[in-house]
Amino acid sequence: MNFVVSQESLLSELQFLQGVAEKKKTIPILSNILLQAEGDSLTLAATDLEVSLTGGCEAQVQEPGGITVSAKKIFEVVRSLTDEKISFVLTDGNWLEITSGNSFFRLVGLTTKDFPEVPVSNFSKAEKVSHDLFNDLINRTIFAVTQEDARYALNGALLEIDSKTIRMVATDAHRLAMVEEAFSSTTEVKAIVPKKTLTELRNLGNGEEMLFAQDKNHLFFKVGHRVLASRVIEGQFPSYEKVIPPENPLAVVFAKETMAGAIRRVSLLASERSRAIKFTLNPGEAIVSSSNPELGEAKESVAIQYEGSELEVCFNAQYILDFLTAVAGEEVVLRLKDPASQGLLEPHKQSSETSKYKCVIMPMRM
Numbered sequence: 001m002n003f004v005v006s007q008e009s010l011l012s013e014l015q016f017l018q019g020v021a022e023k024k025k026t027i028p029i030l031s032n033i034l035l036q037a038e039g040d041s042l043t044l045a046a047t048d049l050e051v052s053l054t055g056g057c058e059a060q061v062q063e064p065g066g067i068t069v070s071a072k073k074i075f076e077v078v079r080s081l082t083d084e085k086i087s088f089v090l091t092d093g094n095w096l097e098i099t100s101g102n103s104f105f106r107l108v109g110l111t112t113k114d115f116p117e118v119p120v121s122n123f124s125k126a127e128k129v130s131h132d133l134f135n136d137l138i139n140r141t142i143f144a145v146t147q148e149d150a151r152y153a154l155n156g157a158l159l160e161i162d163s164k165t166i167r168m169v170a171t172d173a174h175r176l177a178m179v180e181e182a183f184s185s186t187t188e189v190k191a192i193v194p195k196k197t198l199t200e201l202r203n204l205g206n207g208e209e210m211l212f213a214q215d216k217n218h219l220f221f222k223v224g225h226r227v228l229a230s231r232v233i234e235g236q237f238p239s240y241e242k243v244i245p246p247e248n249p250l251a252v253v254f255a256k257e258t259m260a261g262a263i264r265r266v267s268l269l270a271s272e273r274s275r276a277i278k279f280t281l282n283p284g285e286a287i288v289s290s291s292n293p294e295l296g297e298a299k300e301s302v303a304i305q306y307e308g309s310e311l312e313v314c315f316n317a318q319y320i321l322d323f324l325t326a327v328a329g330e331e332v333v334l335r336l337k338d339p340a341s342q343g344l345l346e347p348h349k350q351s352s353e354t355s356k357y358k359c360v361i362m363p364m365r366m
Contacts, residue, residue: 001065001090003037007081007100009057010042014075016226017046019200020053021071032068034115035088035096037061045118046071051196052118052229067109069096077105119229121220126211127161127185131223134210137168138198140179140357143322145195146172153235157198159219161189169240175319175361176243177326182354191219192233200228243360248335248344252281253305256332259288260324262300266290267317269298275318276364281311290317313339314364320345323359339363 014033022030034045042059045052067090078086083101090096094109138157146154157170166183169176191214204210204223211222214232221228263277270277270290280287283306289299313336323345324332331348345359 001035001037001067001088002061002063003042004060004062004085004087005042005057007078007084007086010086011075011078013044013055013057014071014078016055016203017044017053017071018075019196019203020048020051021046022048023072029068029110029114029116031071032110032115033071033074034066034068034112034118036066036112037088038064045115047116047118048196049116050194050231051200053200053226054118054229055226065090066112067094067096068112068115069107069109073107074098077107119215119218119220121213121215121218121227121229123211123213123220123222125187126213126220126222127187127189129166129183129210129212131205131208131210133166133181133183135202137166137179137181138202140326141168141170141177142195142198143326144170144172144175144177144359145198148172153192153233153237156192156194156233158237158240159189159191159193161185161187163188169237171238171240171243173238174316175359176240177323177359178240178244178356179358180356182352189214192235192237193219194230194233197228197230204228243342244358245335245337245342245344245360248337248341250308250311250336251306252286252334252336253331253348254286254302254334256324256327256330259286259302259332260321262288262302263317263321263324266298266300267321269295270317274364275316276314277317278312278314281306281308281313283307311336311339313343315343315361316364319361323361327357327359 017033025031030048036043041056043056045054081100086100088098096107096109098105141157157168160167165180167180169178208223213220219230266277266288269292271292277290286302286304287299291297327347329347333346333348335344342360342362
């Protein structure tokens with residue numbers, strides 16, 4: 001294998017692949033990136049067996065071939081180089097020699113036959129989705145994906161597509177985020193997308209059209225010349241419709257930034273384990289407070305629109321802050337039933353008539 005490539009083009013591709021390559025090194029080949037030179041291009045791929053990403057760039061190929069090398073080290077080497085062109089030569093013993101200007105590196109490689117096969121799709125029946133729209137769905141739900149590996153079906157977000165809507169739902173059993181937008185589709189989709197896939201999809205591009213396809217076990221996303229393939233999480237996602245309260249009669253409307261600031265300040269003295277803060281609601285005013293025997297206590301008054309009788313309710317401060325960070329608009333409404341029932345957070349005005357964004361949070365004991 002012998003080829004010359006632009007430093008800028010290669011660095012761009014390697015940056016995208018860093019997040020996919022396995023970092024734990026339990027299986028050494030998964031920490032490597034596949035380089036395949038053929039024709040007038042260099043193809044690159046990384047996988048952790050759950051998520052795979054394929055990209056590439058133009059190259060002057062003198063001799064075709066392939067090798068896998070450490071994703072981290074080749075990225076650091078290419079990033080450090082300042083010359084416009086980089087030369088790569090594969091020598092005996094699977095050594096990859098890298099030359100650029102006065103710099104020379106020799107990286108140990110592993111043969112391509114040990115690299116896992118990357119799933120592929122011809123995208124013949126692909127759906128076209130705005131990448132910005134998909135990013136928006138991810139940004140408004142990913143915070144609710146569970147951090148616990150034991151609850152496998154909750155390790156991703158549920159993606160649902162039908163003839164009229166596209167919907168994404170995530171939950172960690174303590175909160176649930178659901179966003180729905182108008183969408184025209186000829187196929188139906190219901191799949192749990194891993195959190196790592198969602199994270200990598202956000203990085204794939206901006207303002208571009210994305211192609212989406214699926215087979216029995218995989219989802220495929222194509223943005224430009226890059227293709228992200230993801231295994232579907234098997235398992236039963238909870239019936240989220242039953243979690244969303246049909247009617248919480250008490251509405252609390254507040255300015256998003258004002259409430260977020262108050263919560264951040266008050267939560268400084270909340271328990272680090274529970275992050276619990278108390279809301280004491282009265283017409284026109286909410287007292288946000290926290291108490292910790294080891295640290296002290298804090299409280300702050302926030303102006304609200306509320307017409308019910310006095311009510312005290314406790315929530316995890318971080319859960320509310322996550323929603324306030326993700327939601328658009330200046331005002332948010334918190335719908336309540338009583339101190340023991342789940343609260344429902346929504347933008348006071350949805351972004352459009354066809355848009356729905358809801359976040360359910362479970363109350364905490366006072």
